[in-house]
Amino acid sequence: MNKILEARFLAPDIKLFRIEAPLIAKKRKAGQFVIVRVHEYGERIPLTIADSDSEEGTITIIVQGIGKTTKLLNTLEAGNYILDVVGPLGKPSEIENFGTAVSIGGGVGTAIAFPTAKALKEAGNHVISIIGGRTKELVILEDEMRNVCDEVYPTTDDGSYGFHGLVTDKLKELINEGRKIDFVLAIGPIPMMAAVAEVTRPYGIKTVVSLNPIMVDGTGMCGGCRAVVNGKTMFVCVDGPEFDAHQVDFSILSKRNKMYLPQEKHSLEKFMCNLDKMAMEVENARVNA
Amino acid sequence: MPELTPKERMAIKRHHMPEQDPNERNKNFEEVNLGYDAYLAMQEAERCLRCKKPVCIQGCPVAVKIPDFIVMVAEGRFKEAAAILKEDNTLPAVCGRVCPQETQCEQVCVVAKKGEPVAIGYLERFVADWERMNIGIQVPEIKEKTGKKVAIIGGGPSGLSCAGDLIRFGHDVTVFEALHEIGGVLIYGIPEFRLPKEIVKAEVDGLKAMGVKFETNFIVGLTRTIDELLQEYDAVFIGVGAGLPYFLNVPGEHLNGVYSSNEFLTRVNLMKAYDTEHADTPVFDMRGSVVAVFGGGNTAMDAVRTSLRLGAKKAMIIYRRTEAEMPARIEEIKHAKEEGVEFILLAAPVELLGDENGWLRAVKLQRMELGEPDASGRRRPVPIPGAIEEIPVDAVIVAIGNGSNPIISKTTPDLKVNKWGNILVDEATMKTNKKGVFAGGDIVTGGATVILAMGAGRTAAKAIDEYLKNPDVW
Numbered sequence: 001m002n003k004i005l006e007a008r009f010l011a012p013d014i015k016l017f018r019i020e021a022p023l024i025a026k027k028r029k030a031g032q033f034v035i036v037r038v039h040e041y042g043e044r045i046p047l048t049i050a051d052s053d054s055e056e057g058t059i060t061i062i063v064q065g066i067g068k069t070t071k072l073l074n075t076l077e078a079g080n081y082i083l084d085v086v087g088p089l090g091k092p093s094e095i096e097n098f099g100t101a102v103s104i105g106g107g108v109g110t111a112i113a114f115p116t117a118k119a120l121k122e123a124g125n126h127v128i129s130i131i132g133g134r135t136k137e138l139v140i141l142e143d144e145m146r147n148v149c150d151e152v153y154p155t156t157d158d159g160s161y162g163f164h165g166l167v168t169d170k171l172k173e174l175i176n177e178g179r180k181i182d183f184v185l186a187i188g189p190i191p192m193m194a195a196v197a198e199v200t201r202p203y204g205i206k207t208v209v210s211l212n213p214i215m216v217d218g219t220g221m222c223g224g225c226r227a228v229v230n231g232k233t234m235f236v237c238v239d240g241p242e243f244d245a246h247q248v249d250f251s252i253l254s255k256r257n258k259m260y261l262p263q264e265k266h267s268l269e270k271f272m273c274n275l276d277k278m279a280m281e282v283e284n285a286r287v288n289a
Numbered sequence: 290m291p292e293l294t295p296k297e298r299m300a301i302k303r304h305h306m307p308e309q310d311p312n313e314r315n316k317n318f319e320e321v322n323l324g325y326d327a328y329l330a331m332q333e334a335e336r337c338l339r340c341k342k343p344v345c346i347q348g349c350p351v352a353v354k355i356p357d358f359i360v361m362v363a364e365g366r367f368k369e370a371a372a373i374l375k376e377d378n379t380l381p382a383v384c385g386r387v388c389p390q391e392t393q394c395e396q397v398c399v400v401a402k403k404g405e406p407v408a409i410g411y412l413e414r415f416v417a418d419w420e421r422m423n424i425g426i427q428v429p430e431i432k433e434k435t436g437k438k439v440a441i442i443g444g445g446p447s448g449l450s451c452a453g454d455l456i457r458f459g460h461d462v463t464v465f466e467a468l469h470e471i472g473g474v475l476i477y478g479i480p481e482f483r484l485p486k487e488i489v490k491a492e493v494d495g496l497k498a499m500g501v502k503f504e505t506n507f508i509v510g511l512t513r514t515i516d517e518l519l520q521e522y523d524a525v526f527i528g529v530g531a532g533l534p535y536f537l538n539v540p541g542e543h544l545n546g547v548y549s550s551n552e553f554l555t556r557v558n559l560m561k562a563y564d565t566e567h568a569d570t571p572v573f574d575m576r577g578s579v580v581a582v583f584g585g586g587n588t589a590m591d592a593v594r595t596s597l598r599l600g601a602k603k604a605m606i607i608y609r610r611t612e613a614e615m616p617a618r619i620e621e622i623k624h625a626k627e628e629g630v631e632f633i634l635l636a637a638p639v640e641l642l643g644d645e646n647g648w649l650r651a652v653k654l655q656r657m658e659l660g661e662p663d664a665s666g667r668r669r670p671v672p673i674p675g676a677i678e679e680i681p682v683d684a685v686i687v688a689i690g691n692g693s694n695p696i697i698s699k700t701t702p703d704l705k706v707n708k709w710g711n712i713l714v715d716e717a718t719m720k721t722n723k724k725g726v727f728a729g730g731d732i733v734t735g736g737a738t739v740i741l742a743m744g745a746g747r748t749a750a751k752a753i754d755e756y757l758k759n760p761d762v763w
Contacts (some may be wrong), residue, residue, distance in 0.1 A: 003363040023512050037469055043563060044469075049723075069569055084469045086506035128402055199360060216570070217559065219467055221532040222552035228543055233536065238696070252543050255647030259545045263571035 001089045003080040005058060009135075010140045013065040014108055015074045016050070017082075022057030024049070024087045030119035031210065033091030034061065035218040037084035038073050039285040045069050046215045046237070048112040049088060059085075062111035062140075067264050068112020068271040083285045090241045092140045092269055097124040098183035098206070102150065102174065104167050104196055106132040112210055113187045113236050118148040120134045125183070126150050130170050136161035154226065168195045181205050186245060197245035207245035213256060228252050295338050297710055303405040304333045308468045309370055311627035313715070315597045318481045318563055322625055324387070326363070330415040334363035345409060348394040350744030351384075351450065352514060353377045355394060355409055361637070363413055368427075371420035373414060375429055379453030380446065380492045380743065385414025386484050387587075387620045388740045391546055420486075425494035432459035436437075437757040440465060440522040442509045442697070445473020447528035447730030449493070450743035452501045454750035460757065463502040463522075465509050471557060473530055474739070477559040478551070480591050482598065485619075498680035499691055510700035515726065523760070524725045524753045527712060528746060529693040531731035537583065540685075541641030546573055546649035550588045550688035557595055573684050576600035581680075582689035583607050583638055585615035590625050592686040597628055601684075604630050608669040609637040609657050635670065639677065641685060651681045691736050711735055727753055727762065 006018035033048045051060040061094050065071040076082065092107060093116040103117035110131050121127045129149040132148035139154045139161055146152050154162030155170050161169050167188070175181065184207040187194035193209040200207040213225040220238035227236050230247040234240060307312070307323040313319050324513035325333065337359040337744045354373055361370035374381045388411035390396075398406035437460045441448040452462045460480065470476050471706060472489045497503065508513060509529075518525055534549035536542050560570035580596040582589050585608035596604040606625065608615060611634050615622060626632070633654070640653040648709040656676035659668040693710035705713045705722040712728040714721050719729045727747030731737055756763050 027512065041564070041567040043560060043570060043571075084506050086467065086469070086512070087510075088511055112497075163488045216555055217468065217554060219532070219696060221534070222555050223536065223549040224552040225541060226536075233538075233542065252647065256543065256545060258647075259573075260571040263574070267569060267571070272394060 002085045004076055004078050004080050004082065005079045007076060007080075010062065011138050012060065013074065014111075014138075014140055015065070016060060016062050017076070018058050018060050019082060019085060021059045021085055022058060024085070025052040025057050025059050026054045028052050028059065028088035029092035030095065030115040032088040032090050033216065033218070034059065034085050034087035035071065035089060036061070036082055036108055037078075038069060038187055039083060041284075042068050042072075042083065044084075044098070044216055046089070046212075046218055047113070047158065048241075050111045060191065064108040068267045070205065071268070071271060079173050081285070083269065086218070086235055087188055087268040090237060091239070093185075093208075095112060095118060095119045095123045099125065100128065100181050101125040101185065102128045102171065102181055103145075103246065104130045104132070104171065104186040105141075106167055106186075106192040107134070107138055107208035108140070108193070109188030110145070114144060114148075117145065118226060120183075120185070121148050121150075128174065129153070129274055130155060130167045132156070132192070156243070158276065166195070166276075167192060168199050171196065171199055175199070175203060178277065184208070184245075190257070193245060193248075194250035197250070201246050209245040210241045210245060211239070211248065211253060213253060227256075235245050276278070292490050293335060294323045298336055298338055299400060301336045302407055303336065303456065306408070306411055310718070311624075311629070314482065315594070315628035318598055320485055321432045325411055325415045327367070327415075327419070328487040329413055330362055331365055332414060333408050336400060337363070338399055344397045344399065345394040347716070349377075350393065350740045351377050353413070356668065357577070358416060359407065359409070362416060364563040365417060365547050367419045368424060370416045372428065372429070374416055375427075377747075378413075378743070379450045379474075379496070381413050382417035382488045382492055383484060384740055384743070385410055385412075385417055386478060386488075387475075387738075389738060393740070401497065408761065420641070421491050424695060426491060426498070428495070428498050429457060429516060433456050434461070435459040435757065437461065437524070438463070438522045439753060439757075440509075440518045440525045441528065441731075442515075442525065443467075443528040443530060443731050443732075444471040444493075444505075445528060445530050445730065445742065446471070446547060446739040447530075447742035447746035447749075448526065449746070450495060451526045451528060451729070451746035451750045451753075453496055453499070455753060456496070456499045456501050456615065456748055458750070458754045460754070461502075461586060462500070463504060465507040466503065466505045467508045468498075471503050471504050471505065477555045478588065480554065480558055480595050481563070483591065484596070491610050506694065510696040513578055515697070515701045515704070515723075519725060523757055524727065526746070526749050526753065527675075527697060527721075527726065527728040527732060528730045529694060529697055529732045530742075531736045532691040532694040534687070535629055535690050535692060536687055537638060537689065539638055541639050541643055541649070544641055544643040545642060545647050546684045548573070548686045550582075550592045550683070550686050551585070551590055551691065553686045554595065556586070557599070563599060567590075572599070574600075575684060577602050577614055577683060579605075579682035580684045580686065581605045581607050581638075581682045582688055582692075584685045585610065586688065586690070587617045587621055589619045589686075589688035590621040592688050593630050594625055594628055595631065596684070605633055605638050606630060607638065607652075609635065610636060610667060612661065613668045634719070637670065637672070638685075648681060649685060651678060652685060652719075653679050653710075691731070693732055697732070700752045709735065717748075719749035720752060720756070720763065724763065725756070
C-alpha cells in the first residue's frame with residue numbers, strides 16, 4: 001500500500017506524487033484531504049488530494065517542502081512507499097452551478113484549488129482560474145488548469161510571467177471590468193486568503209477558502225485544528241476544511257499556525273544538518289512499508 | 290506450606306506496590322509502579338480467603354475467575370494462573386494497571402470488611418507480566434474455524450476484547466483502526482509511565498498470534514462505510530470510543546498554549562513528543578512553565594503528571610468540586626500529590642486571557658461552593674458571587690470529558706443514536722437497531738473506563754457468536 005508510482009518536481013521544492021491508494025481513490029471527492037506520516041517518529045500532516053483515478057486506484061498529492069516533514073517527504077521517489085496514508089478526510093467542497101466561478105490559487109494553493117476548479121467546471125460553471133506565484137517558476141499546474149477551466153490567468157509578484165501583481169489585483173481587475181462573478185474559491189497563504197475575502201466582501205460575492213491549520217489525527221479527536229468561524233469554534237478537519245471566507249477569523253488562524261515555530265525551526269535545522277542520517281530514516285520508512 | 294486458616298489469612302497485611310521514588314519519577318516517563326516480584330505475589334495471594342461464593346467475580350466487568358487464578362499464584366503455578374486469567378480477560382497486563390479495582394473487585398472483597406482488600410489488580414498485573422517476560426504470551430485454545438467473518442471497528446479496549454473472544458470462538462476477525470497504531474486510548478491517551486506502550490503492543494501481538502487481523506489507517510465511514518463492510522462481513526462491532534473533546538466554551542480557548550487533553554496526550558503518547566530527540570511532533574515546551582489542567586478524572590491526572598515530566602515548574606489540577614467528588618482512581622490522585630501536583634478545588638475557569646501574539650498568559654477562576662446533589666448524586670458546585678481571581682498560567686489542558694465522534698453516525702444514517710450521538714443498543718446483547726451490527730464501549734455509554742468497555746466487548750462477542758449461528762432469529 002501507498003506505493004509511489006510517480007514523483008516529479010513541478011517547481012523548486014514543490015513535488016507531485018501519484019500514490020497507490022485504491023480505497024481512498026474510490027471514495028474521495030474534491031476538497032478532501034489525506035493525513036500522511038513518513039517515518040516511525042514522524043508527525044502526521046494533512047495534504048489535500050489534488051486528483052485521483054479510481055480505475056487505476058491512485059491519488060495525487062502535491063507537496064511544498066517547507067518544514068522537516070515535507071522536505072523529507074520530497075526526498076521520496078517513484079517505487080518508494082509512504083509509511084501511512086489515511087483518508088479521505090474532511091467535507092467535500094460544496095459544488096453547484098453558481099454561474100461564473102473564479103478559482104484563485106496562491107503558490108502550492110493552486111494544487112488544492114485544482115480539484116475543486118475541475119469539479120466546478122464539471123458542474124457547469126464558467127470557471128476562471130487565477131494562478132499566483134512570487135515568480136515565474138512558482139506558477140504551477142497551468143496546463144492542468146487550462147484543461148479544466150475556461151480562462152486561466154497566471155500572475156507573478158515580480159512580473160516575470162503573466163499578470164504583474166498579486167492575485168487580488170487580478171481579481172479586482174476582473175471585478176472592475178464588470179465581469180459578473182458569482183463564486184470565488186481562494187486557496188493559498190493566510191494573508192492571501194484574508195485579502196481575497198476583503199476584495200469580495202463589499203460586492204457580496206460568495207467566497208470560500210480552504211484552511212490549513214495544524215492537525216494531528218484529522219478525525220475530530222484532538223481539536224488542535226480549531227478555528228473561529230462566525231464567532232464559533234470549528235474543527236477544520238471534520239467541519240471543514242472549506243469555510244465562508246467572510247466569516248473566518250484569519251488573525252486567530254495565523255497566530256495558531258505559529259504555535260510551534262521555534263520547534264519547527266529547530267527540527268528543520270537538525271534535518272538539514274543531518275540529511276545523510278535522514279536518508280536512512282527514509283530507507284527505514286521504505287523497509288517498514 | 291501448610292494450609293492457612295481464614296483467620297491467619299486475614300492477619301496478613303496487604304503488600305504495598307513497589308514504586309519509583311516520587312521525586313525521581315516526576316522527571317521521567319518510566320513506569321511508576323514497579324510490580325510485585327514472585328515472592329510478594331505469592332505472599333499477597335495467601336490473603337485470599339477462597340470464598341465459596343466469590344463476590345469479587347461479580348465485581349469484575351469481564352468476570353475474571355479471581356480466586357482460581359489467585360490460588361495458582363499462591364502455589365507458584367504462574368503459568369496456570371495466566372491461562373485462567375486469560376480465559377476472561379484479553380488484556381490482563383493492561384487491566385492490572387489501569388482498572389479502578391477499588392470500585393470493582395476489590396471493593397466487594399470480603400477481606401476488605403476488616404482491613405484492606407486482596408490486591409487483586411496487582412496480582413493480575415504480576416501474572417500477566419510474568420507470562421510475558423518468562424514464557425511469552427501463550428496462545429489459548431481456538432475453536433474450529435466457522436468461516437464467518439466479523440469486522441471490528443476501533444482498535445481500543447472494547448474492540449480488542451471483542452476480537453479476542455470472537456477469534457477463540459473460531460470466527461475470522463479483522464480490526465479496523467483509524468490511527469496508525471492499535472490500542473485506541475491505551476496508545477494515545479494513557480501515558481507511558483502508567484501503561485508502557487510496549488505492553489499494549491505485546492498484548493496486541495498476542496491477538497495477532499491468535500489470528501486476529503489488523504488494518505490501521507482505515508476510517509470506517511470514510512475509507513469504507515459500514516454498509517460496504519456488511520457486504521463482506523457477517524457481522525460488525527462498533528467500538529470507536531468517545532473521541533470528540535469537550536471544551537469549556539469560555540472566552541480565549543483558541544489561544545496558543547490551550548489544549549484538549551486528547552490533543553496534549555496524543556502528541557505526547559502516540560506521537561512520542563516527549564522524546565524530543567527523535568520525534569517530529571512538537572508539544573508546548575513546558576520547561577519552567579506553569580500548567581493548569583481542568584478536570585478531576587483519570588485523564589486530568591494523566592495530563593497534569595505528564596506536564597510535570599515535561600518540565601513544568603508548577604502543575605495544577607483545577608476542579609470545580611472537591612476531592613471527594615473526583616472521578617479519578619484513588620491511586621492516580623495519590624500519585625499526583627506525591628509527585629508535587631497542586632490541587633485547586635472548588636474553582637472553575639471562566640475566561641482565558643492572552644497576550645497580543647495570541648499566547649495564553651492567565652486564567653480567570655470563579656470560586657465555588659457545594660450546593661444540593663445533582664443528577665449524578667454528587668453535590669453541585671455553585672459559584673460564590675464575586676469570588677473571581679486571576680492566576681498566571683503558560684499552558685492549559687482541558688480534561689472535562691469527550692463526546693461521541695459523529696463519523697459513524699453521519700455515514701450510517703439508519704443507525705439509531707441518542708441526542709448526544711451515543712449508539713443505542715440492547716444492553717443484554719449490545720445489538721443495535723441495524724441487523725448484524727453491534728456496538729459497545731464509550732460510543733454507547735459516553736466516556737467511561739477501559740474495563741467497562743472491555744466488558745461490553747465481551748458481551749457483544751458472545752451475542753455475535755449466537756447471531757452468527759442463526760442470524761434469522763435476530
